[in-house]
Amino acid sequence: MNNAVIVVKDFRKSYGDVVAVDGISFDVKRGEIFGLLGPNGAGKTSTLESLEGLRAPDGGSLRVAGVDPSSDPRKLRNVIGVQLQTSGLPESITVDEAMRFFSAYHGVDPRMDLVERLGLEEKRSAQYHQLSTGQKRRLALALALAHEPTVLFLDEPTAGLDVATRVELHNMMREQREAGATILLATHDMAEAEELSDRIAILLRGKLVAMGSPMDITATGAGLTKVSVRTKTSSLATPGVEFPAVGQRSASDEYQIYFSTDIGPTIAAIIAYIEAQQDVLIDLRVERPSLEDRFLEITTAGEPK
Amino acid sequence: MTAFVNHFLFEFRTGIRDKQLLLMNYLFPLGVYLLLGFIFPQINPPFLETMIPAMVMFALIAATLLGMPDPLVSARESGIFRSYKINGIPAASILAIPALTTMLHLAVVATIITVSAALLFDARLPVNWGGFVLVFLASSFALAGLSLLIGVISSSTRMTVLWSQLIFLPSMLLGGVMMPTSILPQSVGRISLILPPAHAMNAFNALAMGGEALSNPWGGIVVLLFGGILAVGLAVYLFNWDRHNATQRGHPLLALLALTPYVASIFLLG
Numbered sequence: 001m002n003n004a005v006i007v008v009k010d011f012r013k014s015y016g017d018v019v020a021v022d023g024i025s026f027d028v029k030r031g032e033i034f035g036l037l038g039p040n041g042a043g044k045t046s047t048l049e050s051l052e053g054l055r056a057p058d059g060g061s062l063r064v065a066g067v068d069p070s071s072d073p074r075k076l077r078n079v080i081g082v083q084l085q086t087s088g089l090p091e092s093i094t095v096d097e098a099m100r101f102f103s104a105y106h107g108v109d110p111r112m113d114l115v116e117r118l119g120l121e122e123k124r125s126a127q128y129h130q131l132s133t134g135q136k137r138r139l140a141l142a143l144a145l146a147h148e149p150t151v152l153f154l155d156e157p158t159a160g161l162d163v164a165t166r167v168e169l170h171n172m173m174r175e176q177r178e179a180g181a182t183i184l185l186a187t188h189d190m191a192e193a194e195e196l197s198d199r200i201a202i203l204l205r206g207k208l209v210a211m212g213s214p215m216d217i218t219a220t221g222a223g224l225t226k227v228s229v230r231t232k233t234s235s236l237a238t239p240g241v242e243f244p245a246v247g248q249r250s251a252s253d254e255y256q257i258y259f260s261t262d263i264g265p266t267i268a269a270i271i272a273y274i275e276a277q278q279d280v281l282i283d284l285r286v287e288r289p290s291l292e293d294r295f296l297e298i299t300t301a302g303e304p305k
Numbered sequence: 306m307t308a309f310v311n312h313f314l315f316e317f318r319t320g321i322r323d324k325q326l327l328l329m330n331y332l333f334p335l336g337v338y339l340l341l342g343f344i345f346p347q348i349n350p351p352f353l354e355t356m357i358p359a360m361v362m363f364a365l366i367a368a369t370l371l372g373m374p375d376p377l378v379s380a381r382e383s384g385i386f387r388s389y390k391i392n393g394i395p396a397a398s399i400l401a402i403p404a405l406t407t408m409l410h411l412a413v414v415a416t417i418i419t420v421s422a423a424l425l426f427d428a429r430l431p432v433n434w435g436g437f438v439l440v441f442l443a444s445s446f447a448l449a450g451l452s453l454l455i456g457v458i459s460s461s462t463r464m465t466v467l468w469s470q471l472i473f474l475p476s477m478l479l480g481g482v483m484m485p486t487s488i489l490p491q492s493v494g495r496i497s498l499i500l501p502p503a504h505a506m507n508a509f510n511a512l513a514m515g516g517e518a519l520s521n522p523w524g525g526i527v528v529l530l531f532g533g534i535l536a537v538g539l540a541v542y543l544f545n546w547d548r549h550n551a552t553q554r555g556h557p558l559l560a561l562l563a564l565t566p567y568v569a570s571i572f573l574l575g
Contacts, residue, residue, distance in 0.1 A: 052391055053390070053391070054387055054390065054391065054546070054547070073390075073393075074393065077391065077392060077393035078393075080391070082388075082391045084384060084387065084388055084391075088384050088385055088387065088388030089385065089388065090315075090319065090380065090385055091323075092318075092319050092322045092323050093315060093319075097311075097315050097318075100311050101308075101311050101312060101315055102392050104307045104308035104310075104311040104312075105308045105312075105392050105393050105394050106392065106393065107308075127322070143392075
C-alpha cells in the first residue's frame with residue numbers, strides 16, 4: 001500500500017531565467033518527519049511554498065494528502081498547518097485574538113489549551129509585537145496546530161529559541177508524529193534535523209543531491225571516523241608516529257586527533273603504542289561523522305551529480 | 306460568519322490600538338476640526354454654514370487616503386497576507402473589512418463633529434438628515450475604494466504617500482473642504498469634479514444643508530457610487546498576496562481606470 005502523504009514528482013520552479021528547483025522528486029510517508037536541508041538558494045523555500053499552495057509549479061506534479069496545492073487551495077488549507085519563518089501576523093493582534101481569528105477561518109473552536117501548553121497563558125492579552133522571538137514562534141506553532149492538520153510544514157521552527165523551549169517544541173513535534181501527522185521540516189540546524197527526522201533530503205542548487213535516513217546519509221560520506229586521544233605524557237605528539245588506516249591527523253589542546261577509515265586497527269595500534277611508551281591513556285573518544293560533516297561535504301563538493 | 310465577525314472586530318480594535326490609525330481616524334481630524342472651529346469662524350463667519358460637512362469630509366479624506374493604504378502595503382510586505390492565504394482568509398475579506406471598519410470609525414467621528422460643532426461653535430446643522438447620511442455613505446465608499454486601490458498597487462509605503470497626496474492635497478484645496486467651490490474660477494470648478502470630495506461637498510450642500518448645487522447632486526452621488534464600485538473591483542483584481550508573486554494579474558496603471566467616472570463627470574455634470 002502506498003501511504004505517501006506528500007508526493008513531489010519532477011517538480012520544477014523558475015523565476016525568470018533563474019531555475020530555483022530543477023526536477024526534484026521525493027515522497028513523505030504518513031507519520032514521518034522529513035527534513036528538507038540545503039544552503040540558502042538551494043530551492044527549499046520554493047518547494048515549501050509550492051506545497052503550501054503559495055506558488056504554482058512550472059513543471060511536474062505536487063500532491064499533499066491527495067490534494068493538488070495549486071488547483072485546490074480551499075481543500076488544502078484544512079489539511080495543512082504552516083509555521084512560517086516570517087511573522088505572518090499583524091503587530092497589534094493579541095495571542096487570544098490570533099487563536100480565535102485563525103480558528104474561526106478554519107471552522108474549529110479556538111484551542112486555548114495549545115496556548116497554555118506552549119507557555120503563552122500569561123501572554124494571552126499581549127499584542128504580537130510585545131512577544132519575544134520564542135513566544136512568537138510558539139504562537140505560530142499553536143496556530144498551525146489549532147485545526148489538527150494531517151500535514152505540518154515547519155520552517156526553521158526553533159531558530160533563536162532557548163534550550164528549554166526548543167526541547168518542548170521538539171517534544172510537541174514527536175507527539176504530532178505519534179498522533180499520525182506528517183511533518184515537513186525545513187531547517188538549517190543539522191543537530192535538529194538529525195535528532196528529529198526519520199528521513200532527510202538535501203537540496204543543492206535546485207537539485208536533490210542526497211536522500212535517506214540521517215544514518216544512511218552520514219554512512220555514505222567519505223567514511224572517516226574521528227578518534228581523539230589524550231595521554232599523560234603526550235607520547236602521541238612525537239613527530240613521525242603513524243598508525244594504520246589514518247587518513248588525516250591534527251591536534252587540538254592536549255588531544256591528538258586521527259581521521260580513520262577503519263577504526264579497529266587504528267585504535268588497537270594507538271593503544272599498543274601508548275603501552276610501549278609506558279604512557280597512560282587519559283581519554284579516548286570515537287565520533288562517527290555527523291550530519292553536519294556530511295552536509296558540508298556534500299554542499300562544498302561543487303556541482304551535484 | 307463567525308470568521309467574518311472575528312476579523313471585523315479585530316480590525317475595528319486595530320483602528321484604535323494602532324497609533325498611526327488612531328491618529329488618522331480620530332486625533333488628526335478631530336484636532337484639525339477643533340483648531341479650525343476656534344479660529345475660522347472669527348476670520349470667515351460663513352464657514353459655520355458648511356462647517357459640519359466640511360469637517361466630516363476632512364475626516365473622511367484623512368482616515369481613508371492617509372490611513373488605509375499603508376497597513377495594506379505593510380501587511381503584504383511583511384508576509385501577513387501569505388499567512389492569511391495559507392489559512393484560507395479570502396482576499397475579499399482582507400480588502401472589505403478594513404474599508405468597513407474605517408467607515409465605522411468615520412461614523413463615530415462624524416457624530417462627534419456634528420453634535421459638538423452645533424454645541425461648541427453654533428455651526429449650522431443639516432436640514433435633511435437622510436441626505437446627510439446618504440452623502441456620507443457614498444463619499445466614504447468612494448474614498449475607501451480609492452484608498453484600497455492605492456494600497457494594492459503601491460510597491461512600498463513611500464509610494465502610498467505619493468499616490469495619496471496626489472488626491473489629498475488637491476481635494477483639500479479644490480474639493481470645497483477649506484473653501485467653497487463656488488469661489489473658484491469656473492474652469493477650475495469643472496476640473497475639480499475629478500476629485501471625489503468635490504462631488505461629495507456639492508451633494509452635502511444641496512441634499513443635506515439646503516444650499517444651492519453647483520452641479521447635479523444626484524449625478525454626483527451616482528459618480529461616487531460608480532467610482533467606488535470600480536475602485537473596489539480593480540483593487541480585488543489587482544490584489545497581490547505577496548511581493549514575490551510573479552503572477553500579477555494586471556499592470557498597476559490599470560488602477561487609473563478608477564478615475565473614469567470622475568473624468569466623465571467633468572463633461573457630463575460640469
